[in-house]
Amino acid sequence: MTHRLLTALFAASLILLSGTVGAERPEAPLTDTSSLPALGDGWRDANPYRGDEQIAAVGRTLYNETCSKCHGPDMNAKGHPAPPLRRLQRYCKKVQDAALKARCLADVDHYFVTTVLKGKYILGVEHMPAWDGILKQEAVWAIKTYVDSRSR
Numbered sequence: 001m002t003h004r005l006l007t008a009l010f011a012a013s014l015i016l017l018s019g020t021v022g023a024e025r026p027e028a029p030l031t032d033t034s035s036l037p038a039l040g041d042g043w044r045d046a047n048p049y050r051g052d053e054q055i056a057a058v059g060r061t062l063y064n065e066t067c068s069k070c071h072g073p074d075m076n077a078k079g080h081p082a083p084p085l086r087r088l089q090r091y092c093k094k095v096q097d098a099a100l101k102a103r104c105l106a107d108v109d110h111y112f113v114t115t116v117l118k119g120k121y122i123l124g125v126e127h128m129p130a131w132d133g134i135l136k137q138e139a140v141w142a143i144k145t146y147v148d149s150r151s152r
Contacts, residue, residue, distance in 0.1 A: 024129070025129065025134070026066065026129045026131060026134055027134070028134050028135070029062055029065040029066050029135070029139065030065065031058065031061045031062050031065055031139075033058065033062070033136065033138050033139050033142065035054075035058065036049075036055060036058060036138040036139075036142055037049075037138070038138065039137045039138055039141065040137075043113065043137055044137070044141065045106055045109070045110065046102075046105065046106040046109045047105075047109050047141050047144050047145060047148065048141060049141050049142060049144075049145040050105070050145060050148060051145075051148075052145060053149070055141075055142050055145045056142075056145045056146045056148075056149040057146075058142045058146075059141075059142035059143045059144070059145045059146030059147070059149075060074070060146045062135075062139050062142055062143050062146070063075070063143050063146050063147070066131070066135070066143070067085075067143065070082035070128070071083070071084065071085055072084070074150075075147065075150050082127075082128065085147045085150075085151075086147070086150055086151050087151070088108050088111075088112065088147060088148075088151060089104075089105065089108055089148065089151045090151070091104065092104035092105050092108060093151075109144065112140075112144050112147070113140055113144070115128065116131050116135065116140050116143075117130060117131060117132040117135075117140070118130050118132065119131070
């Protein structure tokens with residue numbers, strides 16, 4: 001192979017593996033989040049809104065605006081490309097010990113926030129966009145509160 005062909009193949013492979021070329025940045029939601037209690041700049045380790053039905057209602061609106069395209073409206077993933085989020089806590093619900101259950105839920109919260117902020121890439125292909133810089137902490141935790149309220 002010639003040097004020019006090798007260079008072209010290398011450049012093409014970098015583009016394919018980057019996964020970000022041509023990836024669209026998601027748009028910020030239009031939902032008003034001013035009713036959500038402010039959480040400050042530092043990200044929380046666990047969902048500070050867990051169990052709050054009013055926040056879950058705001059989270060539902062945010063979810064349907066930002067997540068439903070891939071995960072399905074009102075978390076009905078049937079016929080949509082992304083997995084159903086209702087199952088995120090299924091193992092934590094089986095844990096009887098309160099301290100272990102809290103750690104399990106915190107681990108799921110960490111996974112959720114990390115995935116939302118950084119997106120999901122598999123073999124260089126974007127499976128979920130990164131929402132860092134688009135969704136504020138309050139919006140992410142409100143969405144998680146809604147997801148928790150619908151989990152099985």
